[in-house]
Amino acid sequence: MPSKVNVDVEGRTLGLSNLEKVLYPETGTTKGEIIQYYTHIAPILLPHLRDRPVTRKRWPNGVEEASFFEKNAPRGTPDWVRTAELPSPGSTMDRETVVYVMTDELATIVWLANLAVLELHVPQWKVGDDGKGQNPDRLVVDLDPGEPANVIECCQVALLLGELFDDAGLPSYPKTSGSKGMQMYVALDGGATSNEVSAYARGLAQRLEREHPKLVISRMERAARPGKVFIDWSQNAGAKTTVAPYSVRARPRPTVSTPVTWDEVEQGARSTARKRLPLQFDIDDVLARVEEDGDLLEPLLDEAYALPELDEE
Template sequence: MKQASEKVPVRVEGRDLVLTNLGKVLYPEAGFAKAEVIDYYSRVAPVLLPHLRGRPLTVKRYPDGVDGMFFFEKNAPRHTPDWVRTVRLPAPGSTKDRETIDFAVVDDLPTLVYYANLAALELHVPQWRVSADGEALPPDTLVFDLDPGPPATVVECCRVALTLREVLDAEGLPALPKTSGNKGMQLYAGWDCREEPSAYARRLARLLERRHPDQVVSVMAKKARPGKVFIDWSQNNPAKTTVAPYSLRAGRHPTASTPLLWEEVENCERPEELVFTAPDVLSRIEEHGDLFRRA
């Protein structure tokens, strides 16, 4: 392992980068260092990049590891190389009172490695892309974020996911499941802009809440959620983002948001069955390819 302070120049697909602090352990409990984070993102790139391309990036950076301070970053850093694609987009409701934000767009491996070197452990993107000219396009994805209220777990999320899949199938919107990489899971479906996506997702969430009041809640209030699965439909708001497939998460171990087989959802009996670390994800890709690739 390289010394923490060492700078290592590398060339990635014709781009020059300098990797730093490769020996810094970012996941102390697992002994998982920055070099391993960069290695994971480099190896997962063939299946990850199609889900990042064209989407404005928000990252969650942990420069001192998962036990240290972190920050969300939407604006591309000032030292961003000029070869990284950026798009300037309106920022309504910005917490920093900015009228616009210069988002990075991860279209290639060098950009992905650049962000991994910044200890951007988590990669979050919206449900829409930008055009070649940097204009926001209509949403192309519908997402339902299933969040269990303790003592419910991802097992209960799986039961709700199966019910939601039936509803979406009936609507002509076949869905794909993935873990959140934390305690819950998400369902994604291609979106045809038949109506405003948040309103549509809210209506389906409330439908399931009415049909299964002991299992499902569609409101965010914490007091309504113990023992139930909150179907968060609000992630379809154009201003919001969701963790990307294959992105690492900043927990005790380097788990990732992992695409699933529906068979795994149907058969899940214990939460630990759907916990996948970076090495697990790479092994799954070797076996299954990209389970999140739409036909």
């Protein structure tokens, strides 16, 4: 295989390099295969990225070597790549603004994958026509298990959270993180600020912690997490990001953050398998699932609900 090839991607000419480089040594998965996955999943993925600034995580030498987060558009970014300059309060690089990549076309995804971008992380808000960040259009909770808890306990907590959302008239949608845990989403109408959404999610987490103290924790301290599922409500903060649906993860295998059905969550909650855990999907699994079922998160793109008052029961 040549070390570099030029390809046409919807009218954009891209130079792809080192396609044979193995990024996942355990499975032998190459950069070319990751590019191929992102190319095939793009029609489903792009709507979940559109108008959201993307924070990327890159593994130039594969998942067993060093990685780095990247917010600013890198040197050499093609002039056709859409960017957005946004405030960066509290930047660790002491910057007042960051020029983010906006991933709204297939060529941008292919270009990023060629840079060994494996993971795509996005906030819960979009950039408006005025070039500024808007109020969040979705709520997210991240379910992070503390060992020996795992995705099985995450499924149990997801069911409890799903009931609370249902009681509030808010349809919710689960997905795996592609790593250890899960996330759940609710579509919002943009009428609440990030702080208000965070406060609502925190209230739900605290309620479940009171009702299920052996299973749930809402507090940040890691020392208290073993054997419990941390409901990370802080992912709704304006400066926070969550791994995007259908993003690859840098695990030993090329697993994917995968939307799942509530039936699958219920089955996962009842699972007794501790060696081969449920709800683990790789790039081939996800392409087959999308071929069969389409985008399980598609309703999230069309729905919009007002953030209700928190029920303190």
